[in-house]
Amino acid sequence: MADKIPFTRNFECEYGKIYQFSPLIRRITVKNPGPFTFKGTNSYIIGRGEVAVIDPGPVDEAHIRALLQGLGDERISHIFLTHTHRDHSPGAARLKTISGAPTYAFGPHPVIKTAGPQLDDGGDKDFTPDFALKDGQEIAGSGWTLEAVHTPGHISNHLCFCLAEEKALFTGDHVMGWSTSVIAPPWGHMGDYFTALEKLLERDDDIYWPAHGGQVKRPKTLTRALIAHRRMREAAIVERLKAGDRSIADMVAQLYRDIDPRLVFAAGLSVQAHLEHLIEKGIAGYASVTQDEFILL
Ligand SMILES: [Zn+2]
Incomplete structure (x- = not known):
């Protein structure tokens, strides 16, 4: 089934190195590789001079140090989080302490009571955003504008962010070019995920920048393939x-x-x-x- 999805595992990443892709987009990857994180979590730097950081990642001193050293005299003015999994958000607290920048996300980690033993859901329960974003809300910084796109499914508080100046969508764990997303109940919800994939098809983003793996240059082709893959899986389960x-x-x-x-x-x-x-x-x-x-x- 998976062979029909145009995944690519080509991904150049030297840990500690900041890669520049466009006037407004830079990327540095955390050294936290694994079966769910691929080579590691991507932190994105948006803008020049006064910048936003999307997904600082886990608390990883080497990563934070490399990020700050790479930025030199530039100032971090905003910290955005796609969601509250521990490979994405805990570094925000550290980065906020150093930079003084406020945090922006949909909301804190969802609390869901389950019957039986409480599973470790990989959530960062200590995080609460300074600013809770709603779907469609825009935040403007110095030379950049990010729009929050609510995309529940992987987790209910998941946001993608659209950089208006480049029609570039930072897709977090919602759509990735190297693998399917984990949709694990009760935090993950398949119905929401289908709806949030369809939502991307109604947009006209030119490129996706996922939180794991490389950029997706034909975003709708991949999104359509992901929808088809899940529909096939559903049919197979039936x-x-x-x-x-x-x-x-x-x-x-x-x-x-x-x-x-x-x-x-x-x-x-x-x-x-x-x-x-x-x-x-x-x-x-x-x-x-x-x-x-x-x-x-
Ligand atoms: Zn996640």
Whole structure:
């Protein structure tokens, strides 16, 4: 399935180095590689002289030092966060202390009470933005304007940011050029994710700058492929339900052959997200009161 998505893993990144791509866009990548972060979290520097930073990343002193050294005499005036996962936002507090710049994001990490043991959701629960942004809100700095685009799905407080001067969209973890996004309930929501992907198709952004991996030069082609991929996955899950599979584990074993063992748990959550979406649409239902078995309606 995944081979139909035009992913690329070509990504030049020397840790500690600031790459300049356009008059207003620079990027420096945190050294936090992993199965979900690819080579690491991208921090973007927007503008010249008085700049904004999008996603300072985790607390990583070497990264913050490289960022500040690279900026030299330039001043950070704004700090933007795409969302509150720990690979994106904790560095904001450190950067705010040093620069005095306020933070801008949709809101704090969502609190969701789950039955059973509380999973570690990778959230930065200490973060509260100085300014909570709404969908469509614009923030202007010195020579740049960023528009908040609310894109829940990966997490309910996820924002993309559009740099108006370059029709460039900073897509965070919503759309990435190297891999699909993790949509893991209860923080992730497949229905919201589909809607937020469709929302990008209605825009006319020229390029995407994701929080992991390289820029996406044909953004709508990728977004359409991601939608098609999820629709295919959903159809495959309906087929597994038709075939008599009832548990998520059975479906994962059939649908995700040869995957990295570190990603099996995430695959299960993705299947769960699809099943919850099918339940919301009235296509599937729970087969047991414990809500761990599923049937077609
Ligand atoms: Zn994330």
